[in-house]
Amino acid sequence: MTAARLHDRYPELGTGPIPVAPYIDPAYFALEKKYLFKNTWLHVGRVEELPKVGDYMLRNIPVLDSEIVIARARDKKLYAFHNVCSHRLNKIAYQPTGTTRKFFCKFHGWAYDLDGTLTGVPDEKSFMDLDKSCLGLTRVSVDTWNGFIFINANPAPDTSLKDFMEPVYAGFETYPFDKFTACYAWNAVVNCNWKVALDAFQETYHVNYLHGRSIAYALLKDEDGNLHPIDGICGDLHRRLSIAGDPDTVYGNPQAATAAAEQDVGVNQTGHRIAAKALKVAQGGTRHDLSGIKLPELLNWTKHPSWAFDINVVFPDFYLSCRPNYFQAYNFRPISHDKTLFEARVYYPEMVTAGGRFYQEYMKTALRDVLLEDLSTLETTQAAAATGAKQEMVIQDFELMVRHQAVAIDRLIEEGLRRDGQLQAAE
Numbered sequence: 001m002t003a004a005r006l007h008d009r010y011p012e013l014g015t016g017p018i019p020v021a022p023y024i025d026p027a028y029f030a031l032e033k034k035y036l037f038k039n040t041w042l043h044v045g046r047v048e049e050l051p052k053v054g055d056y057m058l059r060n061i062p063v064l065d066s067e068i069v070i071a072r073a074r075d076k077k078l079y080a081f082h083n084v085c086s087h088r089l090n091k092i093a094y095q096p097t098g099t100t101r102k103f104f105c106k107f108h109g110w111a112y113d114l115d116g117t118l119t120g121v122p123d124e125k126s127f128m129d130l131d132k133s134c135l136g137l138t139r140v141s142v143d144t145w146n147g148f149i150f151i152n153a154n155p156a157p158d159t160s161l162k163d164f165m166e167p168v169y170a171g172f173e174t175y176p177f178d179k180f181t182a183c184y185a186w187n188a189v190v191n192c193n194w195k196v197a198l199d200a201f202q203e204t205y206h207v208n209y210l211h212g213r214s215i216a217y218a219l220l221k222d223e224d225g226n227l228h229p230i231d232g233i234c235g236d237l238h239r240r241l242s243i244a245g246d247p248d249t250v251y252g253n254p255q256a257a258t259a260a261a262e263q264d265v266g267v268n269q270t271g272h273r274i275a276a277k278a279l280k281v282a283q284g285g286t287r288h289d290l291s292g293i294k295l296p297e298l299l300n301w302t303k304h305p306s307w308a309f310d311i312n313v314v315f316p317d318f319y320l321s322c323r324p325n326y327f328q329a330y331n332f333r334p335i336s337h338d339k340t341l342f343e344a345r346v347y348y349p350e351m352v353t354a355g356g357r358f359y360q361e362y363m364k365t366a367l368r369d370v371l372l373e374d375l376s377t378l379e380t381t382q383a384a385a386a387t388g389a390k391q392e393m394v395i396q397d398f399e400l401m402v403r404h405q406a407v408a409i410d411r412l413i414e415e416g417l418r419r420d421g422q423l424q425a426a427e
């Protein structure tokens with residue numbers, strides 16, 4: 001008997017090839033900007049980055065054609081606004097992060113409060129009919145979900161962040177995001193479409209091959225040696241994959257580096273002995289005891305005994321992978337139709353012993369090498385796609401997420417065009 005296919009659960013997504021044009025066509029990218037990115041919630045960071053009144057961060061977001069300032073104001077709330085002075089449009093914030101009392105424009109000295117209100121205008125009486133109350137910085141929407149800060153370029157969003165997340169991600173509240181405070185980050189500008197990059201992170205088909213010499217050994221394979229995800233969920237926009245690991249390996253054992261991990265995990269993995277040794281010296285090295293944490297039910301939703309982690313893609317470009325011992329938050333930020341800023345952040349528990357720190361450095365470096373493998377195909381894939389040699393790509397069952405993304409984006413663009421009267425309603 002053949003196992004049920006993931007595709008069978010989502011007949012509306014079809015089973016045919018998917019078109020290449022959305023990956024290479026600047027006109028399609030212009031539609032994505034207008035109908036996806038400028039009207040949805042985009043992850044920009046964590047609340048731990050802005051703990052105090054006056055803390056701010058600057059985010060250049062090319063797909064919004066904007067630089068956005070996010071600041072914690074005197075009422076302790078977060079505000080987000082365009083980095084554009086209301087006088088003659090100079091910038092009002094200049095550092096990537098900082099702490100300030102007010103924002104001062106360097107051109108003529110206009111001053112703005114932390115919530116964007118205009119408070120000071122030098123030589124104010126020389127202006128004619130100046131109404132300061134209408135000349136605050138131009139706001140965008142900002143909200144948080146489990147400590148992640150999201151902005152929406154639309155100041156009056158169609159959907160609240162809560163309603164945007166809940167259909168697929170309700171129930172994450174008990175995940176210990178706030179316990180994983182040791183953050184490591186890498187950024188890379190990659191010459192490929194943002195979907196080429198994200199696609200490489202939302203299927204496991206490539207792992208046996210591309211990561212054959214690095215990490216493939218740590219994930220669970222079936223009797224034929226194939227590396228299938230345990231399950232996948234496609235929401236209206238978001239999608240999730242559940243992945244099983246080999247608990248005898250350090251990388252595939254979700255309890256590694258928590259007090260619950262066995263001391264001898266990985267000792268039988270010839271060729272990976274350093275991982276086992278690193279784990280051994282890390283025991284008891286975390287600042288917080290993570291052994292008693294009860295993970296949310298929605299992680300490992302199939303209750304698979306060898307579940308290792310979830311891949312959660314928050315539409316459109318935020319990848320959040322949660323494990324019991326750390327989480328990864330990646331963004332695939334479009335710059336143009338063939339250029340993407342890959343922002344990778346990994347959050348580990350804080351380690352307070354030398355052994356713990358060594359283990360973390362080992363895990364971090366191992367992950368960095370895997371990421372380099374992931375990035376290694378992207379630019380050649382984009383260049384090959386742009387030749388026009390192929391108009392379509394074929395997709396297997398466990399690449400469902402790639403298909404789901406293509407269909408969801410097409411649908412949003414079509415809805416947007418129809419709203420704008422640029423498409424006739426279907427007969």
Ligand code: FES
Binds near residue numbers: 106
């Ligand atoms: S442009 Fe900002 S004060 Fe003139």
Ligand SMILES: [Fe+2]
Binds near residue numbers: 206374
């Ligand atoms: Fe990969």
